Amino acid sequence: MTSLPTRTRAVVLHSYNLDGWRVEDYDLPPLKPDEVLLRVTAAPLNPSDVAFLQGMYGIRKPLPTIPGFEGGGQVIAVGEKLNAADWVGRRAACLATGAIGTYTEYLVTHSSVVLPVADDISDDAASMMLVNPLTAWALIDMAAAAGVKAVIQTAAASALGKMLRRFGESRGIAVINIVRRAAQMESLTAEGAAHVLDSSSETFDGDLRGMASGLGARMAFDAVGGSLTDRILRAMPNGSRIIVYGGLEGSPVSVGVDQFIFRDKHVQGFWLSSWMPQNPVKVAEAWAAVQAQSAAFRSDVRAHFSLDRFDDALRLYTAQMSGGKVLITP
Template identity: 45%
Template sequence: MATIPTTMRALVLHAYDIGSYSSLTLEERAVPEPTRGEVLVRMATSPINPSDLASLQGLYGVRKALPMVPGIEGSGTVVKVGSGYFARRLLGKRVACAAGAGDGAWAEYLVAPALQCSPLPDSVDDEQGAMRIVNPYTAWAHIKIAQQAGAHAIVQTAAASALGQMVNRLARLRRISVINIVRRDAQVEMLRSLGAQHILNSESPDFDAALRDLCRRLNARLAFDAVSGAMTGRLLESMPPEARVVVYGGLAGELISMNPGELIFNQRHVEGFYLARWISHQNRLSLLAMQRQLYRLGDLTHAQVQLRAPLEDAQHAIATYEANMSAGKVLFVPSMSAG
């Protein structure tokens, strides 16, 4: 196994600024040491997720102490381990990994909890492995929630995203109809080319009437909302009484607005979904079973990549992803050279 250096390059955030990432800088840092139950991963690649953008602005569920290295997930090779059975069994293996309470994955090395690392089979490369936690787990959770609710149809916003596409593929496998909401005609055509049947453009003048009609015809009483803002209220008003909107994102950047009468008189409900909390409520065996099933499903959890960037190009990489998230993921590749 290659020698581990004493220092590494890492992207470091120094301030939480809404709408700006200017405090994110590339720095030289000491390579962290794994302790009990932890592993040191030499990072191959790490994606930018919407949750990463929220974290950079201090809008995510957990505000880490600054300065800190961002990056929720990634992939790489375990090159050193702390004590403990689960950590020792990962030494030398390629893994998908999620950052713990400390620094994140946008660096050459990451210390991660062993229980938040999953060995990658040979059939999964580093790029797809880096995206095997946040979106696949969320898509799986959404479908499980739908099944537990006995739903035969669901609504989802931001449907052209990598996550939205995964939900469509998993829902088709489980024979659950999906009403997909997007913002552009190009996204309508893209989803249609991928086999989606029910697609609505929220910018169309007849959107609310069309959504109401589809929800009635399909008896869609469960929605997953990544947009929030006014969209949450529009979803509530379009679905039948006793419907439920699960909010898991805030892409609109606005407070949720809704008619309180929908909650009071029509018994409609709004709740939140936070992946880390959902995972914490699952037992270890069920999570391992989920991981195995997701790997077996293969292409159903495949994510497109629009850009691979070195750590030096962080500002350009983030701007590219923010400008068009539905075009595919943007990946940081620490071994890449700038230019």
């Protein structure tokens, strides 16, 4: 048997800021009984990764650490509790659970978040099959459970926003898509989105009020925060609920107290990292749907960068996030 790698080339974070990393070698820990060693083939940059680099995400890891929350790769070894014949050689989508994130040649992670994929799924697609698809599924599941006929979403030109629209419509739920630029409005309309509004337009608040009332949108999914959350909640019918699942604006949500007291409106959060362990049965249902409806849950790819060009990848992605994912291909 060939010996396993003990070190990996990786993006290593030494301080929490966008420049606080170097590409260097990092020691791999020995495999625990229920862990898997993968050779990473691709890993996307997501908003959560950018927030993590800046120390502004929901978790901070002791430094130095390797960033990157999700990716795809090939299993090359497993811990002693796992049957090697079931795992080794399989291509999989995966999440990072320990100090080693996915911007690395080799990843050690827990087997519960390594999900083998079918042969017809590309390496690129496999690397983006968990974070956004499972979140889009979970949000639409909340809407279906609440029995709403229509939902509103912000950052609708994001990879997740496009999935949420396609999957929501496949479940018979109309989606009102809010974007921040005219070009995003055009691209979503060209993709077939029926209800698209630009929050930078002068008529936005009135247009949203009319659309929300016409379609009966009593639930909204907000990835932006800041003052947009209040504008959306105000435009929705009494008794509506907004679920904040991202903070792209980087500023606190402010909502007038009148909305809570006199309009019976509600604001709550959503985090996939909490939802997954609390909903194992739904995770399995969501994963089956993501594989079966791969067209609905697909992400476009804009560019690939090697580890050594992480700087270029980060610059391209943070300058403009729409238009396809930027992938790290070690």
